[in-house]
Amino acid sequence: MTQPLIELQALRCERDERVLFENLDLKVMPGDVVQIEGPNGCGKTTLLRLLTTTSTDYEGQILWCGAPLKDQRLDYLNKLLYVGHLPGVKKALTPRENLDWFCGVNQGHQRCTIESALEEVGLFGFEDVPCHHLSAGQLRRVALARLFLTPARVWVLDEPFTAIDKQGVRNLENLMAEHAAGGGCVLLTTHQDMSMSAVRKINLEEFKPQSEWSAGDIV
Numbered sequence: 001m002t003q004p005l006i007e008l009q010a011l012r013c014e015r016d017e018r019v020l021f022e023n024l025d026l027k028v029m030p031g032d033v034v035q036i037e038g039p040n041g042c043g044k045t046t047l048l049r050l051l052t053t054t055s056t057d058y059e060g061q062i063l064w065c066g067a068p069l070k071d072q073r074l075d076y077l078n079k080l081l082y083v084g085h086l087p088g089v090k091k092a093l094t095p096r097e098n099l100d101w102f103c104g105v106n107q108g109h110q111r112c113t114i115e116s117a118l119e120e121v122g123l124f125g126f127e128d129v130p131c132h133h134l135s136a137g138q139l140r141r142v143a144l145a146r147l148f149l150t151p152a153r154v155w156v157l158d159e160p161f162t163a164i165d166k167q168g169v170r171n172l173e174n175l176m177a178e179h180a181a182g183g184g185c186v187l188l189t190t191h192q193d194m195s196m197s198a199v200r201k202i203n204l205e206e207f208k209p210q211s212e213w214s215a216g217d218i219v
């Protein structure tokens with residue numbers, strides 16, 4: 001039987017003495033695209049931060065390939081690409097320089113050239129323009145160009161469609177489907193409806209604790 005890449009077991013997370021979610025069980029298999037849904041403030045970004053190991057403030061277990069994530073954090077991080085809520089692009093640098101830095105960190109594991117990655121995200125001709133001259137959508141595209149460069153098997157994407165136009169959204173969905181078909185997995189948050197048929201949806205509202213008091217208790 002295929003082993004999950006990531007498994008969450010009875011995950012519980014509290015912030016400011018409020019439980020955001022509890023009893024969260026999830027198996028993320030190779031080939032999965034998982035959309036984390038729920039209203040503002042329900043804990044989607046918080047969950048992604050747990051999945052990127054940026055935060056370790058939780059109860060329950062996160063497993064990577066069947067073993068506790070905390071015991072093999074470096075191996076996991078080598079296989080993870082995280083594109084956060086903010087584009088994470090240095091505005092003083094050009095798109096080429098930003099991606100040069102990214103590829104330097106991931107030495108020798110680049111899947112294509114920086115020029116072709118920028119062309120894929122529609123930034124042909126903008127390679128050497130300082131990023132502070134780019135639009136919000138173009139900045140997001142610089143960040144998303146990393147998806148073409150990285151060999152990472154796990155993609156964690158926080159609101160990747162923000163500021164992206166309709167054609168860009170379709171391209172990004174196709175790229176995610178391709179990545180999943182190649183045995184990778186994608187976990188993402190978005191408030192947009194996705195047109196991909198194979199996306200698995202997890203609504204965090206379903207893991208919000210029920211109030212201990214019901215209306216009938218009030219006299």
Ligand SMILES: Nc1ncnc2c1ncn2[C@@H]1O[C@H](COP(=O)(O)OP(=O)(O)OP(=O)(O)O)[C@@H](O)[C@H]1O
Pocket residue numbers: 015016020038039040041042043044045046047
């Ligand atoms: N570092 C922190 N310290 C304390 N509380 C936090 C921290 N980060 C987030 N929170 C709180 O946790 C809750 C969940 O925040 P989170 O950003 O995960 O929500 P979200 O579901 O991603 O929301 P949105 O859809 O608005 O992006 C919020 O009430 C927020 O105030």
